[in-house]
Amino acid sequence: MSALSNTNWSRRSLFRAAAGMAAAGTLAACGSNNGRGGGSGSGTQLTQYFHAYGEAGTEQALKRYAAAYKKADVSTNWITGNNFESALFASLLTKKAPDVFEFHPQLQLVKSGQVADLSDIIDPVKDDFNPNDINSHTVDGKIYGIRMIDDPQFFYYRKSMLEKAKVEVPTTLDELIEAAAKLTTSKVKGVFLGNDFSAIQNPIIWSAGADTINDKNEIAYHTDGVVGGLKQLRQLFTSGNVLLDAPTDFWDPSSLNQGLCAIQWGGMWSMPAMQQALGDDLGIFPFPKIGSAGKLSVYNGGWSIFVNAKGKNVDAAKEYVKWLWIDQKQYQEDWATSYGFHIPPRTSIAGGATKLKSGLAAEGVKLFTDYGHFDNIAYDQTMQTAFADVIASSVRKNGDPEAALDTCDKKVNVELKKLFG
């Protein structure tokens, strides 16, 4: 202090400077509101990341399960908006990375060492899982994630509207286009495929009898059947019989519930909300066949739980994941059937889930079993984005499907080369 006063600093300016620093200090001090409850548990802190499920009660349910776990203090981050991926991946790069997170199986996550090998906790109950859900998480014999829920996606339709227009449930894409035309009135559109059509980008590949990539990890989607399907979809898109720019997308039941369309692509999770709004006036059917080699198809999406291999508490996280997603069957059933409808990947739970045993839910399970296609861990997000561009440029825009697929091939091949050399 005395040294400073020698240099002609007036007391007032010192005060001013101090006030500035005090303000900076206040900024720093009022920052410790991090929302983490401390105290309970044995001192181990775990963080889990989930995207915001739309169904009421899901967030509370998840936090309830976490609170019941005694060996660690688990806090839940519930990421809202359509930015789950950015928030998750940005966090994974940091010290505050989540220990446990939900995502879809991605080969790149395994290759970059981001997700931990969970074989040891899954192996004892491996036979109880749907084999497809094991396959889609297996790389070189090791299992990297636990499927929590399977989410089949198919078409919902208003029975009354189809009866009124004398339309049969479509089994081919041609019939769907025809049905859409008959069902469209001045206030109701025939069919809703999501606002950007990207929701059906996998089903059109499967329904045309092709596949995303094959067992040898080569491109399998570039077939004449898929090209034909893209051309038909272009026809449907421009027919004026498709609902576009709906306020909500395919994952939300509003479009069908509000009577904006007669047929809507959607996920099984929407079923309870639709049944509540429409009662028995509701049916479902798989994505219809495309072309002569076509097959009915259903997209079995879903969410899986992963352990961050680069986290600080890998063992504690694995223990928690084992506790909740292997041992606690009543929670797993609650999660799958109490809010939206999802199919439990475990045979023993699916077998006992009474809500899925009857009515439309049972039909959904049947579509899932008979026509379902699961995620391929090697068909990653980069490839899916490349194929979404195909839909954009050859269905929503009047581009040549062949040329669009060629562009896609180029990107997918670069990615395949990165993954498999």
Next chain:
Amino acid sequence: MTTTAPRVGKRRRKDGGVLGNAGLYVAVGIAALLFLIPFYLILRNALSTDLEITGENWKLLPSFQWGNISELFDDPTVEFGHSMVNSLVVAVLTTVGTLLVCSLAGYGLARIPYRHANKVFYAVLATLMVPTAVTFVPSFVLVSSLGWVDTYRGLIIPGLFSGFTCFLFRQYFLGFPKELEEAARVDGLGYWGAYWRIVVPNSLNFFAAIATITFISAWNSFLWPLVIGQDPSSWTVQIALSSFMTNQTVNFHLIFMATAISILPLVFVFLFLQRWLVQGIAQTGIKG
């Protein structure tokens, strides 16, 4: 141009006559109506039921469902009131901090004779060219390694050092009358003293202008609060707004009520500060 302009009375306005004036007001009126349509839609939808909004026939006036307000604040899934408080704290502190840090720097760059001042200024200017959305990931990793995720610190401090605001202050101070400072010097004040006693008190218009702009952008920012505020307890109002959009069975009336209420504080800030805003900007270097 004539050098000796004879004075013709006082400032003469254009006297377009009754007709010209009416035309002018009609033109402005139509433009104003177009600009107000979105606000009308927000209010109409905010005070309607969902059925009225999505119904087949357009309803000009809503049924004034004032209960929508309490429904919004009572919604347990999104703590809307809490997020308003967070936004307020963040916006106020960001504004205060930015004014402090950037005005000092702008003054230093503009008025303190230092050999390399221009080089420093160009370095600051260069940072404006780099889109922040792309340096976003390294910024986040950095801020996170300081342990600032889910804190006010993380929401506020990285946003204080705006090259643009510093630039505006520099331009403004370049035009600040030198005589005033010289008078301060005669009184024996140093740079620091002159700044606080002479420069700042005579620049309040400009500070108010910058405060308004800073407050708006702090209140409205989205991507940064989204990743920093991961726990709902540190959500800002923009994040709460977006979470309403992802809930299943979109509640139109709640979304629009939330939008209306999220805009409200800014409308007040505007109505109070805009007079100074115009005056303040009239004094910036931007005018040339």
Next chain:
Amino acid sequence: MSTTTTRGVAQPAPAKASPARPRRGLRGNPTVNFWLFTGPFLIGLAIFVIVPIGWSIWLSFFDARYTVTPSHFIGLDNYKQILTNSGFPDSLLTFTVFAAFIVPTTWALSLGLALLVNQLRFMRAFFRSVFFLPTAVSYVAAALIWKMSIFSGVRFGLANTVIGWFGADTVAWMSNPTPPWYWLVIVTLRLWIQSGFYMILFLAALQNIPAELYEAAAIDGAKRGWQTFRYITLPQLRATSTAVILLLLIAAYQAFDEFFNIVGQKATWAQTPLMELYKTALGTSQDYGAGSAGAVILSLLICLVTLVQGKFMGFGRGDESK
């Protein structure tokens, strides 16, 4: 919490000057004071702005997927990839066209509004507020109004209701790119949000034009209206116009929010450069290397445009004339 700083900044200091002392020592030393004034800002800028920029540049030369601390140096491969095998070059082209359209349009609209408001004698503050108010609305909120209420593709959207009165069919304003109605959606939104702010800049400048100039012109026989506008108002607004155009240009190349919310990422058109970079680095492939390479290219481009514009329109002349 914040009162101390508020007082520090805003409260006018007491007018009473301290006893005069000779200026000596650190207090009057320009170099010390320069760093004292700029120090806090520069330190913050270095930590929170320059370090991330440098980090990005460094990343652009590495194979950085799912990591920001890569070890595999790959030279210019990222630059090659982003320029040859992605939508980035297309987006640069699109946005040059977009800028060529939106910059003059916003300039003209905000200048027009300023001229109108400036002539008003009654209710001037009211109309100024009306045009300025949209500046307060966030892009998130505006996109929501545009998407859900004005240009919604269903029967209860405002635009479809209005064209419905004239018997037209509902239009999918955003999903269907032919004809490209989505530009209407985006441009109206951008004009609505931005024009008021630039109007204020012009308004401030208009009020700074000395009335004598107009009077002199009137005496010289210049007709009111176009002639005075062309020969007096416009030249007097030159510096403001230059600044406004520069700001608009930077904003056009950095466009993100409303495109992200309205066009979305699942399209091959109207993808802004930042959206392409967002998709590359953050969205799906988590390729920070290629994303950073694109950021470097974009920054250099913005630099170049700024310099060229400065050369043609004389940015910074305002400084020298002081």
